[in-house]
Amino acid sequence: MTELTTRENLWEAPLACGPLDATIEVPGSKSLSNRYLVLAALGSNPVRLEGLLRSRDTELMMTALEQLGVICETDTSDETVVTVVPPRAGEFRGNIRVFCGLAGTVMRFVPALALYADGPVYFDGDNQAYKRPMKPLLDGLEQLGAKITYEGIKGHLPFTVIPPTDYQLHEDKHISIDSSASSQFISGLLLASARWDGEITVTHTGKTLPSMPHIRMTMTDIATAGGKATYKHKTWSVPTHTVQLPSNIVIEPDLSNAAPFLGAALIAGGTVRVPRWPSSSTQPGALLPGYLRDFGGDVTFDEDTHVLSVTGNGSIEGLGTYDLSPAGEIAPSLAALAALAREDSTFTGIAHLRGHETDRLAALTTEINRFGGRAEQTMDGLTIHAVSRDNLHGEVMESYADHRMATFAAMIGLVVPHTCIRHIETTKKTIPDFVGMWTTMVGHKND
Numbered sequence: 001m002t003e004l005t006t007r008e009n010l011w012e013a014p015l016a017c018g019p020l021d022a023t024i025e026v027p028g029s030k031s032l033s034n035r036y037l038v039l040a041a042l043g044s045n046p047v048r049l050e051g052l053l054r055s056r057d058t059e060l061m062m063t064a065l066e067q068l069g070v071i072c073e074t075d076t077s078d079e080t081v082v083t084v085v086p087p088r089a090g091e092f093r094g095n096i097r098v099f100c101g102l103a104g105t106v107m108r109f110v111p112a113l114a115l116y117a118d119g120p121v122y123f124d125g126d127n128q129a130y131k132r133p134m135k136p137l138l139d140g141l142e143q144l145g146a147k148i149t150y151e152g153i154k155g156h157l158p159f160t161v162i163p164p165t166d167y168q169l170h171e172d173k174h175i176s177i178d179s180s181a182s183s184q185f186i187s188g189l190l191l192a193s194a195r196w197d198g199e200i201t202v203t204h205t206g207k208t209l210p211s212m213p214h215i216r217m218t219m220t221d222i223a224t225a226g227g228k229a230t231y232k233h234k235t236w237s238v239p240t241h242t243v244q245l246p247s248n249i250v251i252e253p254d255l256s257n258a259a260p261f262l263g264a265a266l267i268a269g270g271t272v273r274v275p276r277w278p279s280s281s282t283q284p285g286a287l288l289p290g291y292l293r294d295f296g297g298d299v300t301f302d303e304d305t306h307v308l309s310v311t312g313n314g315s316i317e318g319l320g321t322y323d324l325s326p327a328g329e330i331a332p333s334l335a336a337l338a339a340l341a342r343e344d345s346t347f348t349g350i351a352h353l354r355g356h357e358t359d360r361l362a363a364l365t366t367e368i369n370r371f372g373g374r375a376e377q378t379m380d381g382l383t384i385h386a387v388s389r390d391n392l393h394g395e396v397m398e399s400y401a402d403h404r405m406a407t408f409a410a411m412i413g414l415v416v417p418h419t420c421i422r423h424i425e426t427t428k429k430t431i432p433d434f435v436g437m438w439t440t441m442v443g444h445k446n447d
Contacts, residue, residue, distance in 0.1 A: 011424035013413025014442040019270030022441040024261045026253040026274055028053035029283055030430045034061045034105040036249055039225045040084035041070045042195045043244040047084045051251040054079050056429045057103040064110045069093035094119020102126045102357055108137055108184035112192030114161035124158040128401050133355050136177040136185040143175045172198045180206035181355045187218040193238035194227045203235045210352035213326050217282035252278050255285025257431055259333035260407040266297045266312035267340055268414045277308035284327035294319055295337050318343025325349025332404040335364045336411035338384040339373040351380040358400035371395045371416055394418025403429040410438055
């Protein structure tokens with residue numbers, strides 16, 4: 001890495017010099033880690049979480065919970081083992097400030113916990129977080145009796161949640177919100193409903209609902225904590241129950257974070273393996289093997305060893321028109337494959353990606369066109385045209401403070417020389433040592 005590259009905070013993505021042959025240990029699931037942290041905090045007894053992801057998003061979640069009076073104690077011999085001890089009286093601490101960073105699960109889950117605080121809770125985040133929509137969740141909290149005061153633009157961070165009266169916490173409630181912009185609004189309300197002393201129903205009023213697998217994940221996690229969340233006709237119901245996770249929970253690897261590594265096998269050729277792949281999972285990333293097969297990859301899963309293997313030859317098939325609504329978070333990795341494919345691909349059902357860490361549809365279009373590819377946005381997705389790899393050229397790629405845009409660019413850099421990524425450290429949001437893992441996979445020394 002040159003002095004200029006270091007000074008400008010650029011990282012030159014390593015070029016694959018031949019077929020890959022790598023086994024990648026993927027850290028724990030961010031989605032499951034933060035859901036289990038919240039449910040553990042809502043209980044009465046300590047919960048030991050094994051395999052917890054330690055990244056910026058989970059650190060922000062643990063710090064937020066500690067502000068609320070929860071103890072998150074890290075095992076001295078293994079930082080991925082954390083014991084969560086809820087407040088003794090079961091009441092969260094109020095009159096505090098919670099910093100959300102750019103973590104969607106913190107800014108959409110923790111405000112619902114403020115319902116059970118003994119005073120107002122102020123929420124703030126990174127400047128870029130001010131652009132992320134929050135109003136449907138906050139409308140839901142108001143329907144539960146909370147009061148919201150906005151410190152900036154209505155419907156966005158920063159804001160203060162003033163909890164409802166104790167009397168209101170014991171009433172049956174019905175909430176109606178439009179969760180078209182993010183499934184996290186529904187998940188945040190369902191998680192908080194698990195503690196409510198009364199039945200809560202949540203109805204989605206919008207026409208589309210992205211990332212339904214994430215909501216099913218939330219429902220399954222509530223059931224693991226002894227509760228029950230049912231779904232029928234765009235409405236979820238959570239009756240009164242006691243929240244308590246088992247005393248020990250083992251967290252799966254993050255299957256969506258496996259996408260750049262497994263996709264690399266299709267781009268560069270060779271085989272990449274991910275151990276500890278579950279036989280079944282509520283994670284949207286569980287759909288990844290099917291997507292990679294459709295791109296032309298040879299995908300195998302060993303039921304005995306739980307190793308998922310993907311083999312490619314460097315030639316990628318296009319997908320035609322393809323619905324990605326169940327797993328939009330994988331879209332940037334799949335967009336990298338589509339940009340290097342032999343035929344066109346059009347991804348549909350992902351309009352909600354405009355409200356993620358950045359406007360991912362705009363970012364992907366800009367970056368694909370930047371290095372010589374061809375892409376344009378559609379109403380609900382993205383069309384990526386096939387372009388000869390000979391026409392692609394190395395460029396400085398922007399990460400947009402978005403971990404998935406950074407890993408997208410690293411995938412392109414496998415076969416496009418001199419691809420540099422600005423602020424690669426944004427990958428620490430979910431993959432603490434992405435640079436080390438990536439360079440090891442490609443076969444380069446980690447400088």
